[in-house]
Amino acid sequence: MNPVSSPKSPGSINPHEAIHRDPEMVIFGFWVFMMSDLIFFGVVFAIYITMVGATAGGPGPKELFDFGSLFAQTMLLLTSSLTAGIATVIVKHERSRAAFLFWVVITLLLGMGFLALELYDFAGMAEKGGVPQRSGYLSAFFGLVPLHGLHVTFGCLWMIVLIVQVFTMGLGDVVKLRFLRLALFWHFLDLIWIGIFSVVYFGGWVYG
Amino acid sequence: MAKEPTFAQHLRLYITGYILSIVLTLAAFAAVLTTGKENKSVLILVALLGVAQLVVQLKYFLNVTTQRDRRDNLALILFSSLILLIIVMGTVWIMGNLAVRMHTTM
Numbered sequence: 001m002n003p004v005s006s007p008k009s010p011g012s013i014n015p016h017e018a019i020h021r022d023p024e025m026v027i028f029g030f031w032v033f034m035m036s037d038l039i040f041f042g043v044v045f046a047i048y049i050t051m052v053g054a055t056a057g058g059p060g061p062k063e064l065f066d067f068g069s070l071f072a073q074t075m076l077l078l079t080s081s082l083t084a085g086i087a088t089v090i091v092k093h094e095r096s097r098a099a100f101l102f103w104v105v106i107t108l109l110l111g112m113g114f115l116a117l118e119l120y121d122f123a124g125m126a127e128k129g130g131v132p133q134r135s136g137y138l139s140a141f142f143g144l145v146p147l148h149g150l151h152v153t154f155g156c157l158w159m160i161v162l163i164v165q166v167f168t169m170g171l172g173d174v175v176k177l178r179f180l181r182l183a184l185f186w187h188f189l190d191l192i193w194i195g196i197f198s199v200v201y202f203g204g205w206v207y208g
Numbered sequence: 209m210a211k212e213p214t215f216a217q218h219l220r221l222y223i224t225g226y227i228l229s230i231v232l233t234l235a236a237f238a239a240v241l242t243t244g245k246e247n248k249s250v251l252i253l254v255a256l257l258g259v260a261q262l263v264v265q266l267k268y269f270l271n272v273t274t275q276r277d278r279r280d281n282l283a284l285i286l287f288s289s290l291i292l293l294i295i296v297m298g299t300v301w302i303m304g305n306l307a308v309r310m311h312t313t314m
Contacts, residue, residue, distance in 0.1 A: 031281055035288035042292040046299035071237055078229055085222035085269055093215040187269040191262060194233075198258040202240050206248055 030181045034188050044144045051140035052207045058134040061208035064125045073117050080110035081190040088183045097171050108159045118149050151189050158182050225268025232261040
């Protein structure tokens with residue numbers, strides 16, 4: 001737990017190394033980060049809710065949303081959460097490195113598929129005049145949904161870096177712990193997406 | 209702490225979570241698309257399904273439990289949820305009230 005209480009003399013321990021001795025602490029620290037991110041998302045959600053209806057004569061949710069694409073995006077993200085979970089189980093039970101890499105690559109591809117669909121959706125919205133500067137409503141929409149997309153983008157980058165690290169550093173404890181945090185982050189994004197399709201899309205459609 | 213689950217048990221946990229979350233998602237989409245999107249009361253159902261999904265994912269994917277040695281995580285999540293609730297409910301309440309008093313539609 002505490003680096004000072006370690007049996008070795010405290011001076012000889014590299015503090016960075018000491019942190020990695022306690023995986024529970026590292027995971028807990030990551031939870032603290034995720035919860036601060038959750039509150040950040042919460043504020044942007046609150047802005048969106050107060051901005052529903054502030055369309056200033058521009059296109060609103062009823063003209064802009066494509067529920068087919070929304071459904072496909074939701075399925076891609078949910079499935080990628082499962083594949084990230086399978087990779088987690090493989091890491092925890094120390095199964096083969098190849099199987100681990102396989103499931104990480106599948107997760108990465110599903111994540112990129114989600115991003116491609118989302119960008120396609122935004123392009124479709126822009127064609128109908130739904131650009132961020134059109135109204136307060138659209139500013140709020142493009143403040144929230146692409147913020148989630150940006151998180152997914154960074155998650156994908158994280159996966160690419162992790163795959164490179166597995167090849168260069170091997171699947172050691174440090175890389176494993178990095179993956180466990182990535183998996184938590186990925187499941188967390190899935191949870192935020194539940195909020196987005198319930199509040200932004202369904203809520204926006206009904207009240208907008 | 210309970211003994212560590214085996215590989216198959218662990219895998220089954222994630223698959224159960226996935227199936228439950230798919231069912232809840234399908235139910236939410238079906239509710240909105242079949243009752244017509246004009247019906248405001250459908251959102252109550254969507255909210256309930258959303259909360260159920262939240263619980264399912266926290267339990268099966270994020271492995272949050274009430275076990276004694278994992279209480280730190282739970283306390284952190286509950287505290288953050290409280291802050292979140294105050295921010296979101298407070299904002300909606302105040303801004304909604306303001307909109308009514310200013311006779312503007314929200």
